[in-house]
Amino acid sequence: MSTPSQTVGPFLSIVLPWPDGPAAVPEGTRGALLITGQLTDGARDPVPDGLVETWQSAPDLFGRCATDTNGTFWFRTVKPAPLPAPDGTVEAPHIDVSVFSRGLLQRLVTRIYFAEETAANAADPVLTSLSAADRALLTAVVRPDGTLRFDIRLQGDRETPFFTV
């Protein structure tokens, strides 16, 4: 009988942010990617008291970043490898994301995919179960400088697709 979830509340920064949290890999790591984004609510206001966590397999890497006053978060990581699924399909490279904040009684879960993985994304069993609009919302945007942008909109227009796990 599981312990119920409760909100992380507005004071998570007392202990949860780690100085090394957003850097899943050290600066200068070969193939390192910088992912930044903004966490916003249904009024398009920034969520300044949120916590975003990433988890990826192959290689196993964890990232954790508290949002700042603009709702901004960032991670430095490397792109994960495609993963075989038990049903014989192959999952395209992806990063699982957990979102916590005041007002979220449970975490929200979403995924980051990579735009250049055209063929792998077209065969990914999760992406192919979603609409084209939702697939686009789960795909990080490549900026001219090569960094990635992944915004998380909790509610409303272009609301981020969230999952139950």
Add this chain to the structure above:
Amino acid sequence: MTYRADPPGTHPPHDYPDYGSTKLRHPTRPLSVLPQRLTELTGPVFGAERVRAGDDDLTNGGAAIGQRIVVAGRLLDGDGYPVPNSLIEVWQANAAGRYAHAVDRWPAPLDPNFTGAGRVATDAEGRYRFTTIRPGAYPWRNHDNAWRPAHIHFSVFGQAFTQRLVTQMYFPDDPLFFQDPIFNSVPDPHARARLISAYDHDASTDHWALGFRFDIVLRGREQTPFEAPQ
């Protein structure tokens, strides 16, 4: 092996109007089911290497003001197996109900000997233990004369992404439960009761601290066909 879904009513809904902050922060579209595959069945594993000496004593060696308590319990999965060497992060208000945080404007006194931050790792049997002071209740703006029952925030990782949990521990017989929408957001009263610690005389330390027991249970695994009930 995948993790089984918790029974309906175990966890709060995302949209819970009595808790005003959910209004602009809950998703309005139905959530899709993410099948549990490699990313979901693995997870960040942190243990004692994230804990520094003294992180299990929030009282600064007994100097913090308030009723000194020991909080002890076990981190288990839904099948009763201990989750060993697993990081638990806790944070809380001080005895006056004030957080040591710039955003907390409740004008109760701060305690220079209390930051309210703690970290522990479970042992080989999933046991954990830390010393702190009993947090105070505090008012908030959710509704008229709204007061949060005394609580300690817990963040645990478990052994897979699927098991990640953030929750709050409450104290027995708190008279403020009836009006607290965060506590009452859990639909199943039996599940809600699992958020309440128990006074534990065995955890009390003579002439030092009162003991409270709080076991945390994470999702269990799906039964394999071989283990299915007959």
